[in-house]
Amino acid sequence: xxxxxxxxxxxxxxxxxxxxxxxxxxxxxxxxxxxxxxxxxxxxxxxxxxxxxxxxxxxxxxxxxxxxxxxxxxxxxxxxxxxxxxxxxxxxxxxxxxxxxxxxxxxxxxxxxxxxxxxxxxxxxxxxxxxxxxxxxxxxxxxxxxxxxxxxxxxxxxxxxxxxxxxxxxxxxxxxxxxxxxxxxxxxxxxxxxxxxxxxxxxxxxxxxxxxxxxxxxxxxxxxxxxxxxxxxxxxxxxxxxxxxxxxxxxxxxxxxxxxxxxxxxxxxxxxxxxxxxxxxxxxxxxxxxxxxxxxxxxxxxxxxxxxxxxxxxxxxxxxxxxxxxxxxxxxxxxxxxxxxxxxxxxxxxxxxxxxxxxxxxxxxxxxxxxxxxxxxxxxxxxxxxxxxxxxxxxxxxxxxxxxxxxxxxxxxxxxxxxxxxxxxxxxxxxxxxxxxxxxxxxxxxxxxxxxxxx
Amino acid sequence: xxxxxxxxxxxxxxxxxxxxxxxxxxxxxxxxxxxxxxxxxxxxxxxxxxxxxxxxxxxxxxxxxxxxxxxxxxxxxxxxxxxxxxxxxxxxxxxxxxxxxxxxxxxxxxxxxxxxxxxxxxxxxxxxxxxxxxxxxxxxxxxxxxxxxxxxxxxxxxxxxxxxxxxxxxxxxxxxxxxxxxxxxxxxxxxxxxxxxxxxxxxxxxxxxxxxxxxxxxxxxxxxxxxxxxxxxxxxxxxxxxxxxxxxxxxxxxxxxxxxxxxxxxxxxxxxxxxxxxxxxxxxxxxxxxxxxxxxxxxxxxxxxxxxxxxxxxxxxxxxxxxxxxxxxxxxxxxxxxxxxxxxxxxxxxxxxxxxxxxxxxxxxxxxxxxxxxxxxxxxxxxxxxxxx
Numbered sequence: 001x002x003x004x005x006x007x008x009x010x011x012x013x014x015x016x017x018x019x020x021x022x023x024x025x026x027x028x029x030x031x032x033x034x035x036x037x038x039x040x041x042x043x044x045x046x047x048x049x050x051x052x053x054x055x056x057x058x059x060x061x062x063x064x065x066x067x068x069x070x071x072x073x074x075x076x077x078x079x080x081x082x083x084x085x086x087x088x089x090x091x092x093x094x095x096x097x098x099x100x101x102x103x104x105x106x107x108x109x110x111x112x113x114x115x116x117x118x119x120x121x122x123x124x125x126x127x128x129x130x131x132x133x134x135x136x137x138x139x140x141x142x143x144x145x146x147x148x149x150x151x152x153x154x155x156x157x158x159x160x161x162x163x164x165x166x167x168x169x170x171x172x173x174x175x176x177x178x179x180x181x182x183x184x185x186x187x188x189x190x191x192x193x194x195x196x197x198x199x200x201x202x203x204x205x206x207x208x209x210x211x212x213x214x215x216x217x218x219x220x221x222x223x224x225x226x227x228x229x230x231x232x233x234x235x236x237x238x239x240x241x242x243x244x245x246x247x248x249x250x251x252x253x254x255x256x257x258x259x260x261x262x263x264x265x266x267x268x269x270x271x272x273x274x275x276x277x278x279x280x281x282x283x284x285x286x287x288x289x290x291x292x293x294x295x296x297x298x299x300x301x302x303x304x305x306x307x308x309x310x311x312x313x314x315x316x317x318x319x320x321x322x323x324x325x326x327x328x329x330x331x332x333x334x335x336x337x338x339x340x341x342x343x344x345x346x347x348x349x350x351x352x353x354x355x356x357x358x359x360x361x362x363x364x365x366x367x368x369x370x371x372x373x374x375x376x377x378x379x380x381x382x383x384x385x386x387x388x389x390x391x392x393x394x395x396x397x398x399x400x401x402x403x404x405x406x407x408x409x410x411x412x413x414x415x416x417x418x419x420x421x422x423x424x425x426x427x428x429x430x431x432x433x434x435x436x437x438x439x440x441x442x443x444x445x446x447x448x449x450x451x452x453x454x455x
Numbered sequence: 456x457x458x459x460x461x462x463x464x465x466x467x468x469x470x471x472x473x474x475x476x477x478x479x480x481x482x483x484x485x486x487x488x489x490x491x492x493x494x495x496x497x498x499x500x501x502x503x504x505x506x507x508x509x510x511x512x513x514x515x516x517x518x519x520x521x522x523x524x525x526x527x528x529x530x531x532x533x534x535x536x537x538x539x540x541x542x543x544x545x546x547x548x549x550x551x552x553x554x555x556x557x558x559x560x561x562x563x564x565x566x567x568x569x570x571x572x573x574x575x576x577x578x579x580x581x582x583x584x585x586x587x588x589x590x591x592x593x594x595x596x597x598x599x600x601x602x603x604x605x606x607x608x609x610x611x612x613x614x615x616x617x618x619x620x621x622x623x624x625x626x627x628x629x630x631x632x633x634x635x636x637x638x639x640x641x642x643x644x645x646x647x648x649x650x651x652x653x654x655x656x657x658x659x660x661x662x663x664x665x666x667x668x669x670x671x672x673x674x675x676x677x678x679x680x681x682x683x684x685x686x687x688x689x690x691x692x693x694x695x696x697x698x699x700x701x702x703x704x705x706x707x708x709x710x711x712x713x714x715x716x717x718x719x720x721x722x723x724x725x726x727x728x729x730x731x732x733x734x735x736x737x738x739x740x741x742x743x744x745x746x747x748x749x750x751x752x753x754x755x756x757x758x759x760x761x762x763x764x765x766x767x768x769x770x771x772x773x774x775x776x777x778x779x780x781x782x783x784x785x786x787x788x789x790x791x792x793x794x795x796x797x798x799x800x801x802x803x804x805x806x807x808x809x810x811x812x813x814x815x816x817x818x819x820x821x822x823x824x825x826x827x828x829x830x831x832x833x834x835x836x837x838x839x840x841x842x843x844x
Contacts, residue, residue: 031470034474035470038474038475038476041476042475047475049475049478049479050479051479051482051483051486051519052479052483053475053476054476054479054482054484055480055518055521057475057476057479058476058480058483059518061476145482153521157523157524294537294538295537295538299538300540301536301537301538301540302536303536303546304534305535305537306537353537353539353540354535354536354537355535355536355537355538355540355542356534357534357535357540360545363547363548364545364547364548365534365536365545366544366545367540367543367544367545367546368533368542369542378533378535388524389525389526391524413527413530414527415524415527416525416527419522419523419524419525420524422522423522426522
């Protein structure tokens with residue numbers, strides 16, 4: 001069995017095309033395990049340097065060393081897409097992985113949220129991120145490690161604060177408030193307005209619009225655009241982090257669908273690919289069942305849900321019930337939120353053995369009865385708003401104070417005060433004016449948290 | 456899983472050249488070192504360098520957290536799991552400490568894994584002794600100023616051993632930038648480090664460490680005193696070249712020790728401070744009467760002295776303090792400082808002010824050791840002030 005897995009790629013691709021998958025070309029590359037670990041930590045093959053990645057990297061190395069996690073592949077959407085395969089993968093692993101990658105590539109080419117982000121630039125995110133990294137290296141040379149790190153501390157701590165409903169290349173707010181409509185729209189006024197002559201004194205002065213005109217949740221963009229004394233290279237760092245977040249969001253918000261879709265397709269391609277040697281097929285199927293296994297071997301239950309298994313189960317059910325065309329439409333239109341709400345039925349949840357639990361004071365967990373709504377909500381709860389508390393800019397005071405407000409009502413409780421103060425310290429170092437955040441304390445009483453005076 | 460070497464695709468060698476993760480990890484370590492430096496007292500107190508004679512200190516540290524906005528801990532955490540469980544089942548191990556707010560998936564609030572950082576003793580001395588010096592130090596009265604060779608500037612000629620390769624390469628690069636295609640190195644490029652003779656005022660000093668090892672000093676008290684003496688000795692040796700340290704311990708009797716034995720000494724029995732002070736005074740007279748160096752005394756005790764020794768101790772202390780530039784007293788107490796002044800403390804307060812400069816400091820726990828070192832070796836103004844009170 002000296003056959004290289006690459007030899008099987010064209011055949012797998014032919015089969016995938018026949019079954020209706022549609023993807024942009026993918027460049028496959030085998031890389032050392034250490035590099036796979038880095039991709040997992042940074043999220044991108046080449047990304048800006050920051051000490052926080054170093055801490056995560058060591059943590060991952062330890063985990064890997066202890067055999068907790070193993071990465072087979074990472075794929076980056078784009079045209080062409082990039083797929084990185086762990087060099088330690090065996091032949092059967094790589095057959096499975098190739099099929100899996102084709103599923104991802106189909107997903108990212110056709111899912112609307114992915115498409116929207118790719119149209120705005122993330123089709124070349126691998127190259128863009130590398131160029132951000134290079135720019136930041138140059139900044140370090142020009143301005144020093146500490147100065148650049150200060151900006152990155154701030155920008156990366158806010159990396160979830162983007163607004164996907166706005167364009168990546170976003171214009172400043174209109175400078176003036178929209179002109180008030182004429183009071184009465186009658187013939188007399190129309191005639192009056194058409195008369196020659198200077199407008200009455202005062203009517204020419206347009207009112208300046210407040211900044212921000214509405215609560216602004218794209219903190220990265222707002223700070224980069226409106227910080228009173230930010231250096232232009234600092235603004236560029238904020239915008240670089242923001243661009244990468246625009247790429248990360250669809251990956252994050254469709255994780256269950258996307259991994260499920262790729263798992264569905266690798267299983268199906270393997271099943272229907274008669275050209276795969278029998279021993280490799282068996283190994284690959286075993287590998288598949290490891291990937292979509294809901295609960296660790298030897299355990300009876302788990303306190304979390306394997307997204308591969310959840311997505312895989314839902315897609316199998318959808319294809320069986322509604323056919324492949326409907327599945328393709330869902331893959332194009334949904335994200336995890338709508339996907340679970342629409343297709344995680346009571347029956348599937350029961351079949352999968354999903355259950356609600358509540359934490360107890362002694363650290364144990366008690367299984368509680370819950371309807372399907374509460375199961376869905378429990379699965380999605382941590383994913384809202386990019387997994388971050390909802391914080392928006394509400395005002396810039398005349399002394400330049402940046403006023404942030406936390407939506408404690410929606411989030412259900414206030415912010416952790418110590419961490420918030422540290423983040424505000426980061427922000428203040430680039431905003432260079434006072435920074436304050438409004439949230440609530442443990443007793444739901446409104447509180448204001450200020451950045452430290454020295455920061 | 457079948458893995459055959461020949462099945463594996465060749466790896467692009469580029470990946471082995473550089474690891475972003477490793478670089479950012481080094482940066483994280485640097486930052487952690489800076490952060491840990493601010494916890495110097497704990498490093499110093501927690502070290503077992505004295506006992507094991509190692510040249511490094513191990514300190515457990517948390518990984519640094521890059522802060523983000525986070526909700527305060529959920530009062531009623533909940534989640535979704537999977538498996539064979541019915542409503543009413545209880546999962547997981549009970550947490551003995553029962554810490555509210557620590558529960559919930561994701562280990563909220565735990566600062567990640569701990570790691571051990573190793574610090575060189577020399578580095579710790581650097582941080583501890585930044586801006587510290589012997590109080591009231593006076594240049595030696597008398598002739599011989601010491602001279603010292605110091606590095607200073609560069610020259611085009613010099614001994615081979617002092618060739619500065621980095622500097623020479625820079626000169627070569629400069630030349631080749633203006634004249635591309637010329638030789639890689641010429642004699643003109645070579646730069647040698649210059650040495651210059653600098654006169655340094657000689658500061659002869661002798662420091663006495665006097666340690667009470669009587670039965671009332673517990674193992675902990677002795678350990679704290681020795682930790683103090685260890686860092687003082689290490690720092691003084693680094694700062695001053697011509698310096699003697701004399702190690703004396705006493706119970707009802709007094710002995711001079713060499714350094715290694717001093718840090719191991721234990722004892723039993725009563726406390727007669729005057730005996731220890733007398734030993735110091737005798738050594739001063741026997742060895743240092745003629746060349747008049749700067750004399751320092753640091754005495755560590757728990758403050759309990761034999762009740763009939765007060766007068767004698769005052770006498771001996773006055774003798775020492777009269778000759779010394781500074782006499783310091785370190786009192787080791789258990790827990791919170793005492794309200795009433797101990798016998799020994801009063802003796803120091805009374806005698807030192809009159810006879811010469813000096814000061815007192817109370818060490819109540821390991822974290823005070825660093826503060827004590829800083830207290831005694833910070834500023835001369837403070838000594839003067841204390842001497843007058």
